[in-house]
Amino acid sequence: MSEFDKHRTQAPLADEYGNVHQIADELARGGQGVVFRTRDADLAIKQPLDPSGQPDRRANMRDRFRHIRLLPIPARVPVSLPLAILRDQPGYVMRLLNGMKPFNAFDLDGRAKKAQEDGNVALPEWLARIQDRDMALRLLHYAGTGSTRRRLFALAKCAAILARLHSAGLVYGDISTNNAFLGEGASRDVWLIDADNMRFEQSSAGSAVYTPGYGAPEVVRGTGDSRPRTDCWAFAVMAFKMLALCHP
Numbered sequence: 001m002s003e004f005d006k007h008r009t010q011a012p013l014a015d016e017y018g019n020v021h022q023i024a025d026e027l028a029r030g031g032q033g034v035v036f037r038t039r040d041a042d043l044a045i046k047q048p049l050d051p052s053g054q055p056d057r058r059a060n061m062r063d064r065f066r067h068i069r070l071l072p073i074p075a076r077v078p079v080s081l082p083l084a085i086l087r088d089q090p091g092y093v094m095r096l097l098n099g100m101k102p103f104n105a106f107d108l109d110g111r112a113k114k115a116q117e118d119g120n121v122a123l124p125e126w127l128a129r130i131q132d133r134d135m136a137l138r139l140l141h142y143a144g145t146g147s148t149r150r151r152l153f154a155l156a157k158c159a160a161i162l163a164r165l166h167s168a169g170l171v172y173g174d175i176s177t178n179n180a181f182l183g184e185g186a187s188r189d190v191w192l193i194d195a196d197n198m199r200f201e202q203s204s205a206g207s208a209v210y211t212p213g214y215g216a217p218e219v220v221r222g223t224g225d226s227r228p229r230t231d232c233w234a235f236a237v238m239a240f241k242m243l244a245l246c247h248p
């Protein structure tokens with residue numbers, strides 16, 4: 001843990017209206033910043049990071065906030081929009097429904113794998129004959145997190161959100177398993193976060209933001225900007241990873 005992370009876990013953050021927010025834990029990292037859950041179950045904080053992983057104090061959050069408010073965002077589209085700008089650090093407060101988890105919870109990360117190993121998980125009969133235990137654990141996690149049905153449901157809802165944004169002439173800009181969230185329990189709602197990357201389709205090149213591994217070729221090369229087709233590329237990569245358990 002860096003000195004910045006240690007300080008952030010202790011110091012509360014105030015927004016422009018004087019509300020104080022206490023960081024609880026990190027939710028996800030994307031191509032342009034990091035999202036933290038707060039002690040308020042319905043609020044989260046997004047902070048932009050520079051290439052070194054420190055707060056990007058050059059980021060003009062007020063201009064970003066104003067830009068997002070002027071966009072023709074469809075009514076009731078489940079995208080978490082900024083509510084207030086932080087007062088003393090770069091970043092903003094946004095809505096996050098209680099109990100939601102990023103799509104990367106479908107991946108067997110180090111924490112989930114360690115929990116399986118510490119618990120001496122006994123493989124079911126349908127997995128016991130697989131010689132590659134890592135693969136067996138990944139398949140067990142796949143089944144335990146809703147299998148194909150839940151993943152297809154989440155992807156369908158995510159695709160519907162992107163379709164609504166694209167129909168309004170907007171580009172989301174940074175779709176990945178870090179920025180798409182799925183509700184737990186009966187609601188199973190899907191929301192997108194990181195709305196500060198939304199914009200109109202542009203003709204300029206080289207200003208797009210993407211999460212490593214999800215960027216379309218022209219975006220990664222810097223020869224093209226974010227467009228509906230680059231959103232579709234990133235979505236296709238995400239769908240392939242979630243369903244095939246590997247990067248395409």
